Amino acid sequence: MNITLRVWRQKGQDDEGRLATYKLTDVSPDMSFLEMLDVLNEKLTLEDEDPVAFDHDCREGICGACGVVIDGEAHGPERTTTCQLHMRSFKDGDTITVEPWRAQAFPVVKDLVVDRGSFDRIIQAGGFISAPTGTAPDAHANPIPKPDADRAFDAATCIGCGACVAACPNASSMLFTAAKVTHLGMLPQGQPERAARVVKMINQQDEEDFGGCSNIGECAAVCPKGIPLDTISQLNRDLLGSLGKGVG
Amino acid sequence: MANSTLTKKRSTAYGSTVALKTAMAITGAILVLYLIAHMYGNLKIFSGQEAFDGYAHSLRELGYPMLPENGFLWIFRLVLLASVLIHIYAAVTLWARARRARPAAQRYKVNKRVARSYSSYTMRYGGVLVALFVVFHILHLTTNDIAPGGRSDSPYERLVNGFQPEFWYVTLFYVLSVIAVGLHLRHGIWSALATLGVNMSRRQGMLNAIALGIALIVTVGFLLPPLAVTFGLVS
Structure with missing residues (x-):
């Protein structure tokens, strides 16, 4: 052709x-x-x-x-x-x-190459868990309900490509940040830092000059990994919960 | 670049985009509830002049004698005014943030809408139109400073005078503005629910249906009275 x-x-x-x-x-x-x-x-x-x-x-x-x-x-x-x-x-x-x-x-x-270091800094700000490393624990040591595990896995499939930001009319990275907040928030290992994580990640996102989310849905529609739009609602719930507790 | 240190924090979560959106969602919800009450009052036009004027008058005496005359009305107006101002402040701030996030020089040469609805597309400019309409609307039917067809102390007569066929341009502006309100609500109600954390994948269709339903009811409910006047059903 x-x-x-x-x-x-x-x-x-x-x-x-x-x-x-x-x-x-x-x-x-x-x-x-x-x-x-x-x-x-x-x-x-x-x-x-x-x-x-x-x-x-x-x-x-x-x-x-x-x-x-x-x-x-x-x-x-x-x-x-x-x-x-x-x-x-x-x-x-x-x-x-x-x-x-x-x-x-x-x-x-250059040309079609962009610097996505801002994504790395959002992760650096809070997209992790702090845990002593060592040998992997037994897989069944910490039972997790199947729906929670599925949701965490779905969110964890985010590859950080940046399509959500590219497609968003506000150039917002909410879907990316929400995927990580959901992934860690659904699992027991993510609980100790949950309230602080969402605050730190949102602050960094704003710091990087990403726009705000207006729930238009272009991000989820182009996401190659099918990250669901409702992860953004989960992030909002977590953030409002944190602000309510005075973690701001 | 991955190892670059985090910049010093200027942002705080209380002023974050999510907090601004939450402020918009809550004030928007207050305004939607008000619109539904306002629409209910408007529809009293079909019960005749006495019912309509009586209803308008009863609003002034709500809570009387516990509250001074017009007391409830003024508390209500202050809450609405505060909601409108907060809503506009948050909208303008987020608009500016969005422009900074993708400056004019960086816009795409080719644009394609994949998922976004027409109503979401019209939120910002539609919002400006609605704000201008509200100013005109208050001058027209509340203070009666603008009085096509003659001034009157009766709210019923103000309405009937203002939407006579010879003032078709007033009616047309009203109709366009109400449609803009409807579009604003269609996306706004859904967006507010999502912002407040209500959205879950299995609920997404239902939330959109609720938004569409309320938007349609409000649009039709506000269009009926002036159109009934224009077409001579109410005089």
Whole structure:
């Protein structure tokens, strides 16, 4: 198939950036989106041009490194990561626009690569449990009700790709923070720090210049891991509980 | 970058986006409850002038003689005014935060709505329209400073005078504003419930249905009286 790509090119943080147009011929529908970008980069390299910088690692949908906005949708038209999106989702002759995640908290490093260090700092602020390490305890030493375990696991599948922020009209990271708050809050190990955790994580989120949540639901709709929107309500409950207890 | 130290904290959870949203949710809920009561009063127009004016007058004497005359009314007005001001303050602050979170220079070249409803899309500008309408509405039907069709001491006559067919533009503005209120409630009620922590996956459909139901009832309930006047059903 033949496609036209409009790709965001930006030399560095201080560069203004612009959309550049490239034509690709003989693209296989079986290629993943990233393989298609690889083909583009080979072509650019042979033509002595700068290849398009983009993040990627595992290419099997579990690491969260890749992620671009394709035709206005985070990770493109399928509910999966960019690496698991295939060219068969597009038609011959399509023009595809590729942009980086857009948020003040995700500055563009180069082309399609953004710095998601703000996510790391939100986790650093409270997205962990403090426990003495050692050999793993017996799996049945601490019984957890099945629905709680399921919910914790569902929330824990967040790979921190940042699609929620990219898709949110307010560039809010609530779904990301809520996933971690829910994951740890559903388990006994997360209880001792529960009240302080949500406060610290929300403070850091605000500090990083993410926007506020207006419950529009774009985040959950594009999340490749299907993190449910109601985790945000759970975060709100925890935060209001903490404020009620004076943990602010 | 992962190892960079955390910046010094300026944010506190009491002023966080979540706290602001909670303030919006609570004040919004007060205003929705008020709207439902207001709509109930409006529908008395169909019981005739005596019932409508009598109801309006009884509001002034609510709680009398325990409270001074108009006492309840003024407490009520102060609560509403405080709610409106807090609601607007939180909205403007969050709006500014959202603009900072994705400045104009960083907007996407191609935008696509995946999940968001039209009502959520109109929240901010629709809210501005509603605020302007409320000012006009008070000047029109409460203080009667704006009096198309003539001033009157009877609330019933103010209403009937104001929505005569020759003042179709007043009616049109009213209808558009009430539809804006309806859209605002459709997303606002759902959003308030989610903000207050009520949402759970299995309840999400029900909460949206509640929001849609209240929005529809309020919209239709407010549209009936002026349209009945315009089309000559009430005179």
